[in-house]
Amino acid sequence: MRSIVFLVALLGFFNNVIAKPLEGTKQFSDDFFNESDLKGQPELQELIKQRPNPWEMRQAYGVKRQLKTFPCPDAADIAPCICYTDERDLLHLDCSLVPTEKYLETIFQQNFPVKHFQSFDLFDNSHITTLGDIFNGLTFVEVFVERCVNLREISQYWLADSRDTLVYLSIANTSLTSDAFPFISMDSYTRLEALFVPTNDFTFIPPIHSATIQGVAFESGMISVIEPDTFSNLPNLTYIGLSQNNLTSLAASTFVFSGVDHVLIYIYLYSNQLQHLEPGVFSVQGHPQNVTMRLHLENNKLRTVDEEVFRPIMPYLEFVQLFDNPLECGCDIVWLLLNPTYLDKVDPRAACSDGTLLTDLDLADYESFCSIPASH
Numbered sequence: 179m180r181s182i183v184f185l186v187a188l189l190g191f192f193n194n195v196i197a198k199p200l201e202g203t204k205q206f207s208d209d210f211f212n213e214s215d216l217k218g219q220p221e222l223q224e225l226i227k228q229r230p231n232p233w234e235m236r237q238a239y240g241v242k243r244q245l246k247t248f249p250c251p252d253a254a255d256i257a258p259c260i261c262y263t264d265e266r267d268l269l270h271l272d273c274s275l276v277p278t279e280k281y282l283e284t285i286f287q288q289n290f291p292v293k294h295f296q297s298f299d300l301f302d303n304s305h306i307t308t309l310g311d312i313f314n315g316l317t318f319v320e321v322f323v324e325r326c327v328n329l330r331e332i333s334q335y336w337l338a339d340s341r342d343t344l345v346y347l348s349i350a351n352t353s354l355t356s357d358a359f360p361f362i363s364m365d366s367y368t369r370l371e372a373l374f375v376p377t378n379d380f381t382f383i384p385p386i387h388s389a390t391i392q393g394v395a396f397e398s399g400m401i402s403v404i405e406p407d408t409f410s411n412l413p414n415l416t417y418i419g420l421s422q423n424n425l426t427s428l429a430a431s432t433f434v435f436s437g438v439d440h441v442l443i444y445i446y447l448y449s450n451q452l453q454h455l456e457p458g459v460f461s462v463q464g465h466p467q468n469v470t471m472r473l474h475l476e477n478n479k480l481r482t483v484d485e486e487v488f489r490p491i492m493p494y495l496e497f498v499q500l501f502d503n504p505l506e507c508g509c510d511i512v513w514l515l516l517n518p519t520y521l522d523k524v525d526p527r528a529a530c531s532d533g534t535l536l537t538d539l540d541l542a543d544y545e546s547f548c549s550i551p552a553s554h
């Protein structure tokens with residue numbers, strides 16, 4: 179280490195702040211978080227909702243976690259990073275307290291007897307501004323970089339050594355812009371299933387390529403455009419989180435699902451500014467078996483439930499959430515109102531702009547005054 183004095187000061191900090199939870203006697207329930215949930219067809223939506231703050235999650239593991247001399251490196255060599263094993267003998271590395279990227283890089287020059295880790299954590303760190311090619315041969319299954327509010331750039335190669343191990347990448351609440359995030363390297367990870375990158379400074383998402391990604395999350399940002407090719411190179415995608423962004427319209431072929439059997443598709447678009455959905459924006463192709471779609475469009479600016487947009491996906495929809503949209507409820511929705519099977523799939527809170535629930539509309543009036551379109 180370059181500065182002994184600095185290291186000693188840091189170790190004091192480490193002992194005071196971090197050692198305490200390790201010695202805690204508090205019991206955490208076992209159903210806290212189970213990483214095996216990430217395997218197979220993941221219920222990613224449940225996961226993102228139920229997953230506690232990962233920092234707390236690690237602390238919870240910390241009750242049972244063990245600081246071992248092997249397989250961990252010498253604790254002093256890597257301080258303020260903490261290496262530990264959990265009750266399943268998986269190895270974790272938490273570097274939340276590092277003061278600079280350079281310091282982090284120096285830590286990875288130390289002797290690591292075992293180079294494969296389950297997770298790398300970097301939480302609540304306001305010092306780190308860039309993450310370059312630092313890991314020096316260490317590999318990870320899960321990487322969490324969260325609430326690092328001054329992080330502005332990540333190198334395309336920073337996780338190159340984890341190309342065959344990385345399954346779950348979560349980078350949230352940073353100052354990363356779309357140009358500073360390595361979207362371009364996603365196709366180099368041969369096992370990546372989840373790209374969870376909410377609450378960053380993204381304004382657009384470039385095309386992402388990956389044969390393996392099943393879930394992407396971009397909630398709570400300033401994204402105003404999604405191009406039809408953004409997700410078109412993700413054949414295994416079944417979970418898309420885009421809620422709480424600034425989307426105003428979506429073009430045809432933005433969300434196309436083909437060749438995926440036996441899947442539950444989640445599309446989260448609530449709390450945007452959506453006014454216009456082009457026909458074909460959601461489509462399921464190739465008559466796959468047993469595909470169910472849950473579509474969240476609540477709290478947008480939609481004035482109609484366009485037959486051309488929604489009728490083609492009705493066979494697949496489990497439900498569509500449409501409440502908090504200023505629906506005009508003219509003859510444009512008669513196709514929906516007069517088909518009980520379809521109407522059943524619309525969440526009952528859906529209402530017209532005057533507050534009348536769709537389910538309370540007088541269907542006889544619609545039958546008399548709107549000419550019913552020929553059945554398809």
Ligand SMILES: *[C@@H]1O[C@H](CO)[C@@H](O)[C@H](O)[C@H]1NC(C)=O
Binds near residue numbers: 208
């Ligand atoms: C995690 O889930 C798997 C499969 O559902 C189960 O077999 C295992 O016991 C769980 N582990 C914990 C620690 O709850």
Ligand SMILES: *[C@@H]1O[C@H](CO)[C@@H](O)[C@H](O)[C@H]1NC(C)=O
Binds near residue numbers: 302325327351377
């Ligand atoms: C982002 O991080 C900052 C600083 O830690 C925190 O104050 C803020 O609540 C976080 N926002 C979210 C959405 O997590």
Ligand SMILES: *[C@@H]1O[C@H](CO)[C@@H](O)[C@H](O)[C@H]1NC(C)=O
Binds near residue numbers: 391
């Ligand atoms: C696609 O996802 C399924 C689970 O839904 C998985 O079994 C399959 O291996 C994945 N395909 C690729 C190429 O990763």
Ligand SMILES: *[C@@H]1O[C@H](CO)[C@@H](O)[C@H](O)[C@H]1NC(C)=O
Binds near residue numbers: 400402424
């Ligand atoms: C949302 O998008 C509009 C243009 O479509 C832009 O004028 C506005 O500044 C954006 N708002 C945010 C918070 O990015």
Ligand SMILES: *[C@@H]1O[C@H](CO)[C@@H](O)[C@H](O)[C@H]1NC(C)=O
Binds near residue numbers: 219439440441468
């Ligand atoms: C349908 O797919 C779901 C996964 O989304 C699966 O759990 C279920 O067993 C499948 N049902 C049939 C009849 O294949």
